[in-house]
Amino acid sequence: MLQQLRENKSLQGALLILPTMVFMAGLLIIPLALTLVISFGQRGPDGGVIFTFSLDNYIRLIGFQPGCLQPSCFDSLYLQILWRSLTLAFQTTVLVILLAYPLSYFIARAPRKRRTTLLFLVLVPLWTNFVIRVYAWMMILRTQGVINGVLGWFAGLLGLTFTPLEMLYTPGAVLVGMVYEFLPFMILPIYTSLEKIDPSLYEAAADLGANSLRTFLRVTLPLSLPGMVAGTILVFIPVMGMFVVSDLLGGRQVILVGNLIQRQFLDARDPTFGSAASLILMAMTLVVTYFYTRKFGFGEEIVTA
Amino acid sequence: MNAQRRSPLVSSMAFLVYFFLYAPILVLVLYSFNASRTNILFEGFITSVGPLQMQGSTVVQSPCGPLHWFCELSKNREVMNATQNTLTIALTSTIASTIIGTMAALALQRYNFRFKSFSQGALYLPIVIPEIVMGIGILVLFSQVFGFINSAFGLVGNDRLSLGLGTVIVSHIAFSVPFVTLIVQARLHGFDKSYEEAAMDLGANELVTFWRVTLPMLLPGVLSGALLAFTLSLDDFIITFFTNGPGSTTLPIYVYGLLRRIITPQVNALSTVWILVIVVAVFLIQRLQQTED
Numbered sequence: 001m002l003q004q005l006r007e008n009k010s011l012q013g014a015l016l017i018l019p020t021m022v023f024m025a026g027l028l029i030i031p032l033a034l035t036l037v038i039s040f041g042q043r044g045p046d047g048g049v050i051f052t053f054s055l056d057n058y059i060r061l062i063g064f065q066p067g068c069l070q071p072s073c074f075d076s077l078y079l080q081i082l083w084r085s086l087t088l089a090f091q092t093t094v095l096v097i098l099l100a101y102p103l104s105y106f107i108a109r110a111p112r113k114r115r116t117t118l119l120f121l122v123l124v125p126l127w128t129n130f131v132i133r134v135y136a137w138m139m140i141l142r143t144q145g146v147i148n149g150v151l152g153w154f155a156g157l158l159g160l161t162f163t164p165l166e167m168l169y170t171p172g173a174v175l176v177g178m179v180y181e182f183l184p185f186m187i188l189p190i191y192t193s194l195e196k197i198d199p200s201l202y203e204a205a206a207d208l209g210a211n212s213l214r215t216f217l218r219v220t221l222p223l224s225l226p227g228m229v230a231g232t233i234l235v236f237i238p239v240m241g242m243f244v245v246s247d248l249l250g251g252r253q254v255i256l257v258g259n260l261i262q263r264q265f266l267d268a269r270d271p272t273f274g275s276a277a278s279l280i281l282m283a284m285t286l287v288v289t290y291f292y293t294r295k296f297g298f299g300e301e302i303v304t305a
Numbered sequence: 306m307n308a309q310r311r312s313p314l315v316s317s318m319a320f321l322v323y324f325f326l327y328a329p330i331l332v333l334v335l336y337s338f339n340a341s342r343t344n345i346l347f348e349g350f351i352t353s354v355g356p357l358q359m360q361g362s363t364v365v366q367s368p369c370g371p372l373h374w375f376c377e378l379s380k381n382r383e384v385m386n387a388t389q390n391t392l393t394i395a396l397t398s399t400i401a402s403t404i405i406g407t408m409a410a411l412a413l414q415r416y417n418f419r420f421k422s423f424s425q426g427a428l429y430l431p432i433v434i435p436e437i438v439m440g441i442g443i444l445v446l447f448s449q450v451f452g453f454i455n456s457a458f459g460l461v462g463n464d465r466l467s468l469g470l471g472t473v474i475v476s477h478i479a480f481s482v483p484f485v486t487l488i489v490q491a492r493l494h495g496f497d498k499s500y501e502e503a504a505m506d507l508g509a510n511e512l513v514t515f516w517r518v519t520l521p522m523l524l525p526g527v528l529s530g531a532l533l534a535f536t537l538s539l540d541d542f543i544i545t546f547f548t549n550g551p552g553s554t555t556l557p558i559y560v561y562g563l564l565r566r567i568i569t570p571q572v573n574a575l576s577t578v579w580i581l582v583i584v585v586a587v588f589l590i591q592r593l594q595q596t597e598d
Contacts, residue, residue: 013416020409027479031442106319127583136329241435
């Protein structure tokens with residue numbers, strides 16, 4: 001038996017990966033399959049699940065009511081929530097790229113010795129807790145918060161009357177919170193791909209008469225694309241499923257699909273509808289990721305960063 | 306790279322982004338010394354030391370002086386329990402996922418077996434699926450399985466299976482393993498097999514070769530995988546939110562609960578301590594790695 005194991009390389013490999021696959025199957029694949037089964041079920045009287053095969057939850061999600069597919073029954077509430085999540089994830093990703101790029105570029109071009117420190121400074125905010133970072137923004141954006149305090153102080157110096165700005169519990173607050181939460185996840189992969197660029201390429205471009213803008217557009221930007229792709233995956237997907245940031249910074253104003261799902265499992269107690277919403281969310285992210293990576297390739301920087 | 310060609314535009318934009326990253330943290334830390342109990346406005350520091358004195362909701366004097374909220378924090382049993390839970394979960398899941406993930410990396414990089422490409426693909430799933438989808442999937446699974454077992458065996462009261470430390474730890478292992486595997490795999494990728502072949506030629510068996518050659522060379526990769534797993538576990542909110550139960554509250558869950566009720570500067574004091582501990586720990590680890598290099 002032991003001898004057999006020694007000679008059978010294929011069996012050894014399978015045994016080594018077995019625990020990982022047990023976890024992947026038990027806590028990812030089986031749960032997803034069960035989510036799918038439950039999404040076709042119906043809500044039980046006690047918040048439980050009645051296993052049937054009904055498309056009611058999906059019909060509700062696209063805006064109709066079970067048993068009524070007439071335009072008069074159409075309500076775009078859930079479609080709006082899905083659309084809002086998608087556009088917010090898109091806006092966040094674009095803003096994060098715009099903020100991350102100059103910083104990554106700055107770090108990559110800094111003297112080698114200082115790069116570690118500069119990169120370390122990007123990581124420190126990431127190690128404070130996720131929830132704590134949202135809380136910091138609550139303190140900053142509140143009506144009596146830091147921004148209004150500073151603005152009011154300036155207005156006082158100038159002798160102006162100042163009406164505090166309402167910033168917390170707005171879509172803008174949620175966007176700022178999302179950008180803040182996920183910025184480091186873009187800086188790291190872009191930095192990694194920028195750092196890999198051979199400096200002689202810049203010299204070659206300069207020798208051939210390219211100015212710095214042209215060098216950037218034709219050399220730097222294309223070569224940093226893998227980093228941006230990896231960063232986009234690391235930012236877009238979590239934003240799509242986020243509920244904490246929208247909950248704490250958006251209040252009841254900004255409901256994302258993540259909030260919708262969370263409420264079905266806690267307050268509204270309809271796990272079947274929550275399961276359907278969750279699968280739609282997964283389908284949306286997988287479709288976007290699929291087309292995006294097919295166009296740009298899967299960013300290997302995800303791991304190396 | 307040519308350091309002289311840095312444009313002032315890039316430098317000032319970089320500076321602004323650093324400011325954006327750090328301003329909220331500075332606010333958090335500053336407010337942990339706030340004299341105001343309601344913590345809405347910053348009403349200055351607590352300057353005098355002595356028996357506790359309040360004026361409305363403002364602390365005028367405290368036995369701990371400016372560190373009033375840190376003292377309150379240390380007396381808070383809920384925080385201490387949550388800290389203990391957080392560390393238990395992070396340590397256990399890090400050890401388990403590091404071992405399991407390293408095994409998987411070896412399998413994927415060194416062996417051929419059936420379903421190999423399927424296994425590799427499955428590892429990317431937790432990265433491309435939003436955490437909430439995984440979280441509610443696990444919640445649904447546990448509640449169905451536990452419900453079934455509880456009613457099948459007629460378990461009641463404390464014997465009933467329910468969400469708790471166990472379910473959180475298992476879930477944390479599940480989402481950490483892929484990251485450990487991918488990191489160790491990346492390390493194995495650029496790894497010269499001839500050292501192992503040399504060891505075998507010199508008469509070492511597989512076990513000795515693994516222990517004396519493979520593992521020491523893999524160690525930096527394994528350690529950075531473990532560090533990432535630990536960080537992921539400490540920081541996790543979403544999956545813990547759906548898999549925790551009574552008695553397994555972690556610090557992020559505890560803070561989230563507070564944010565929806567009343568906030569005192571205690572939350573800030575907690576954040577300040579958290580930031581300090583993590584920064585010091587990471588700094589020490591970096592130093593250690595640098596001296597090793």
